[in-house]
Amino acid sequence: MAIIIDKDTKTIVQGITGKNASLHTKFMLEYGTKIVGGVTPGKGGQVVEKIEVYDTVHQCLEVHPDVAVSSIWVPPRFAKDAILEAVDAGIKTIIVITECIPIHDMLYARLKAKEKDIVVIGGNTPGVISPGKALVGMLPKITFKPGRIGTVARSGAVTYYLANSLNLAGFGESTSVGLGGDPILGANYEDILRLFENDPETDAVVMAGEIGGVYEELAAPFIEHMSKPVIAFITGKTAPQGKRLGHAGAIIEGNMGTAHSKIEALKKHGAILAETLSEIPILVKKALEGENKGKKA
Amino acid sequence: MRLYEFEAKKLFRRYKIPVLEGVIIDRNSLNELEKVTYPVVVKAQTFLGGRGKAGFIQFASDKKEANKAICSILGKSHGPFVIEKVLVEKRIDIEKEVYIAATIDRLEHKPLFMLSKRGGMEIEAITKHDPEELLKYYFNPDDIMPGFKARIMAADLGFTGNGLGLVAGIIFETYRLFQGFDCKLVEINPLALGKDKNIYALDAKVDLDEDAMFRHPELKEMGITARHEVGELTQREQTAKAAGIPYVDLDGNIGVFPGGAGFGIAAIDLITHYQGKPANFMDSGGAPTQEKLRAMLGLLIDNPKVKTIFGARFGGISRCDDWAKALVQYVKENKPKKPMIMRMAGNMEKQGRKILEQAKRDYPELFKDIKVYAVDTPIEDVIKETIRIEKELDTE
Numbered sequence: 001m002a003i004i005i006d007k008d009t010k011t012i013v014q015g016i017t018g019k020n021a022s023l024h025t026k027f028m029l030e031y032g033t034k035i036v037g038g039v040t041p042g043k044g045g046q047v048v049e050k051i052e053v054y055d056t057v058h059q060c061l062e063v064h065p066d067v068a069v070s071s072i073w074v075p076p077r078f079a080k081d082a083i084l085e086a087v088d089a090g091i092k093t094i095i096v097i098t099e100c101i102p103i104h105d106m107l108y109a110r111l112k113a114k115e116k117d118i119v120v121i122g123g124n125t126p127g128v129i130s131p132g133k134a135l136v137g138m139l140p141k142i143t144f145k146p147g148r149i150g151t152v153a154r155s156g157a158v159t160y161y162l163a164n165s166l167n168l169a170g171f172g173e174s175t176s177v178g179l180g181g182d183p184i185l186g187a188n189y190e191d192i193l194r195l196f197e198n199d200p201e202t203d204a205v206v207m208a209g210e211i212g213g214v215y216e217e218l219a220a221p222f223i224e225h226m227s228k229p230v231i232a233f234i235t236g237k238t239a240p241q242g243k244r245l246g247h248a249g250a251i252i253e254g255n256m257g258t259a260h261s262k263i264e265a266l267k268k269h270g271a272i273l274a275e276t277l278s279e280i281p282i283l284v285k286k287a288l289e290g291e292n293k294g295k296k297a
Numbered sequence: 298m299r300l301y302e303f304e305a306k307k308l309f310r311r312y313k314i315p316v317l318e319g320v321i322i323d324r325n326s327l328n329e330l331e332k333v334t335y336p337v338v339v340k341a342q343t344f345l346g347g348r349g350k351a352g353f354i355q356f357a358s359d360k361k362e363a364n365k366a367i368c369s370i371l372g373k374s375h376g377p378f379v380i381e382k383v384l385v386e387k388r389i390d391i392e393k394e395v396y397i398a399a400t401i402d403r404l405e406h407k408p409l410f411m412l413s414k415r416g417g418m419e420i421e422a423i424t425k426h427d428p429e430e431l432l433k434y435y436f437n438p439d440d441i442m443p444g445f446k447a448r449i450m451a452a453d454l455g456f457t458g459n460g461l462g463l464v465a466g467i468i469f470e471t472y473r474l475f476q477g478f479d480c481k482l483v484e485i486n487p488l489a490l491g492k493d494k495n496i497y498a499l500d501a502k503v504d505l506d507e508d509a510m511f512r513h514p515e516l517k518e519m520g521i522t523a524r525h526e527v528g529e530l531t532q533r534e535q536t537a538k539a540a541g542i543p544y545v546d547l548d549g550n551i552g553v554f555p556g557g558a559g560f561g562i563a564a565i566d567l568i569t570h571y572q573g574k575p576a577n578f579m580d581s582g583g584a585p586t587q588e589k590l591r592a593m594l595g596l597l598i599d600n601p602k603v604k605t606i607f608g609a610r611f612g613g614i615s616r617c618d619d620w621a622k623a624l625v626q627y628v629k630e631n632k633p634k635k636p637m638i639m640r641m642a643g644n645m646e647k648q649g650r651k652i653l654e655q656a657k658r659d660y661p662e663l664f665k666d667i668k669v670y671a672v673d674t675p676i677e678d679v680i681k682e683t684i685r686i687e688k689e690l691d692t693e
Contacts, residue, residue: 020584021613028642038543077511097614099583104479107406107438126613134322134468138614140643142672155559155582160611160643161676168675181558182508210562213403235563239578243508246543246558246580276570277563278677287560 001131003150003175003195003202004069004093004121005033011069011208012060013038013051013089019098022048022074024138031135036064051191057089057124071095071127071136079123080105087113095136096122099182106184113186118234120186126156126178136176149284150196152189153208154215155181158235161277162206169281174202189219197226203262204229204284207271209238209247212257213215220265227274230269231280234262298505301342303384303500304521308478312470314485316498318320318385324371327364333385335359339366343375344383346419351375364564369634378529383536384417389497395454397468397504399475401482403434408432410442410472412454415624416487428612442472456490463496466486479509519546524679533596538594541661551687552640554608556581556615564609567677575685576603583614590623598633604690605636607683608669612643621649621669625656628663635666638683 005011013028016038026049029035035054037060044055057070062066070086072079072094079098086094087109094113094263109207113120113158127137132146132239143160145167155158159178166173177192178198179185189207196202210215216234223230239261267273272287274280300308300608306316320329321342341353348354357363365640373608394416402409412432415423423431432453436442444465447622450616451464468585469487475483484502491497510516530538543558543664551573555561558580567574577600597603612621620641627633650671657664670679 022614024614062525071621076508084416095415102512103481103506104408104438104476104509105400107401107408110406111438117424138644140612142643142646143611153559154614155557157555157557157560157609157611158563159559160613161560161563164611164642164672166300179668184403210559218404234564235559237566239565240545240547241561243545243578244543245545245562246582276677277674278566281666 002133003199004128004134005130006132006281007133007183008034009034009069009134010034010064010067011035011071012036012067013071013073014086015073016040016048016208017043017046018073025049025051028135030143030149033136036067045252053085057085061089064280067091069095069136069256071097073097080109083109083120084112087116087118092124093119095127096120096125097137101122104182105239106182106285110184111185122186123182124157125180128175128177129176131173142177145172148174148201148203150174150202150205152179152192153177154210162208162280165280172282173286174199185215188215190222193219193222197228204288206231206280208233208286209262211239214257215219216262217265220269223269223271230271231274231283231287232258233274233280234268298507299344300503300521302340303342305503307519308503310473311497312474313466314470314498315496317386319384321382321384322367323348323382330360330363334387336388337363338386338388339363339370340384341370341375341380342384343378343380345376390492391489392492393490395486396486398482398484399472405435409439410438413452414455440467444469460490466497478513480504483504513550516654533600537596541589542593544596545619545661547575547577549576550602550604551602551683552576552600552606553579554593554597554606556610560609567680567692571681571684573687576600578623581615585615586622590620593629594627597632598635603635605683605687607680608637610637610641612645617641617643617646617649619647621652626653629660632663632668636686637667638669638679638686640670640676640679646684
């Protein structure tokens with residue numbers, strides 16, 4: 001069974017009546033994702049892509065008690081409350097598509113989720129896809145093919161290019177996870193690496209990181225304890241200091257969060273570093289051929 | 298988003314955190330100096346630390362000295378930035394200086410209040426030489442700081458008697474400001490006990506969360522507007538900002554029209570890796586409008602330094618058809634002469650491709666230097682081709 005979402009995982013969409021959410025609800029359904037309901041306060045009773053809309057998550061769960069995943073598409077100012085609503089309803093995995101959520105809001109929502117052992121992915125995540133099985137988020141399906149490589153990155157397009165680069169070389173993905181580009185994230189690299197390490201359908205992991213924050217550095221020591229090779233790609237080597245590059249998270253502040261500090265930490269703990277996107281599948285191949293323990297080769 | 302000291306002190310006043318009287322002076326307001334009583338401190342307004350060492354904090358005991366100090370500071374460069382304003386404040390006699398700050402510990406995901414008896418030193422120096430001198434108190438997000446905690450902290454800083462109550466009050470209000478204005482950092486270094494037995498925030502550092510600005514319209518009324526963490530925006534960056542586009546000017550000549558931020562960052566790395574020079578960073582954000590996409594192209598076309606444009610759209614939440622429509626309309630309206638080497642893949646790609654093909658048939662001349670590759674061409678090949686074309690133009 002794939003990590004986080006599989007073909008039978010029941011999901012809901014919070015903010016389903018929004019323009020982007022309704023379009024991607026259509027794409028997700030086409031892909032085979034089991035969406036059982038949507039939520040937009042005040043729009044209960046409407047129907048989006050043949051999916052019933054409810055006013056509250058709780059109402060939706062009365063009808064569909066076995067929902068395991070919610071994706072959140074509401075505007076940033078409502079994100080905190082939407083996450084808290086899903087947490088209160090006891091949904092075990094919350095995938096937050098909304099970007100630019102205020103830091104203090106996310107810190108609080110994240111804490112409340114953690115208290116109940118709920119996994120939050122994002123904010124500003126492109127989503128999660130287990131190719132050929134299910135997709136939650138806005139990842140373009142054309143980019144992903146079923147296979148045995150797990151990928152984890154922060155932002156959307158980098159997630160797509162990673163998979164695209166693997167696919168052009170004949171590989172496919174077990175699951176691709178976008179952690180999100182916001183400065184405060186729910187799940188971090190280590191959480192996802194742990195899931196891949198325990199996933200019998202994953203042979204190797206590709207992780208892409210970028211400047212800002214310290215999530216990459218924090219995950220590095222865990223790589224040493226993994227039996228599977230980890231290929232890492234870090235962007236932002238040429239980024240100017242003190243200037244925010246789009247994502248709220250992507251800024252070099254002082255000595256923290258530079259590409260250099262991330263690369264050094266990852267190397268030190270046994271990750272294989274790729275310089276370019278096209279180098280990634282070559283290194284994956286080498287690592288898998290070099291088994292056992294290809295990553296140390 | 299870092300604030301200037303004088304802006305941060307406006308916020309301090311709102312929370313009754315005591316600051317000294319002062320005036321803000323630039324080239325056009327030297328007459329403000331009439332309002333001050335001497336002696337004074339003249340302080341350059343800049344985002345970078347180390348002002349004292351760089352000679353950007355000077356003392357003056359009369360108007361003549363003050364004038365001299367101001368003239369020696371205004372217009373000078375501090376790092377990459379030119380100093381345009383000074384803050385002239387009353388100078389007081391100091392008995393004791395401490396450090397206090399509220400911030401977010403991104404490892405613990407918790408707000409954190411920090412104290413040190415070593416006020417006036419840079420925090421990095423304290424943590425490096427005397428880590429035990431930095432005291433840390435964690436709070437749960439959204440929790441109110443209890444009054445007794447503030448008193449414990451004031452006592453830990455060595456205050457007693459009247460000073461204890463005053464400092465506890467300042468700690469309490471500092472934390473309220475930190476929460477109330479969605480700050481990433483509020484730092485008072487030094488917080489000083491004057492010979493007059495009053496407490497003053499001599500310096501003020503505030504870093505705001507740009508993503509929470511929607512909650513604080515009063516900032517705009519106070520004249521506080523967006524900027525980089527450590528400096529002002531360039532003209533083009535201001536234009537971009539007004540159009541809602543995260544944009545940073547770089548030194549090169551390859552315009553980058555990248556889609557999202559993550560790939561924008563990767564793209565400038567990859568262009569540099571293949572010996573090209575990117576002219577900018579840019580981010581379309583999720584699901585950009587037609588208008589925004591055209592504005593993004595305009596920023597590159599209107600930049601005389603940009604010779605060629607590298608573009609990429611991997612349609613996720615942002616759709617290929619929207620991207621193609623914006624590109625076609627921009628080219629039809631503006632007839633740009635710069636070659637554009639691009640790649641488009643992802644959601645609504647088929648529709649996007651149709652739009653481009655139609656435009657090529659209708660306006661072959663306008664689109665002759667515009668190439669849009671598909672998903673089977675690796676992105677790095679597109680980057681390499683852009684660099685090759687740029688180099689050819691360069692040698693012509």
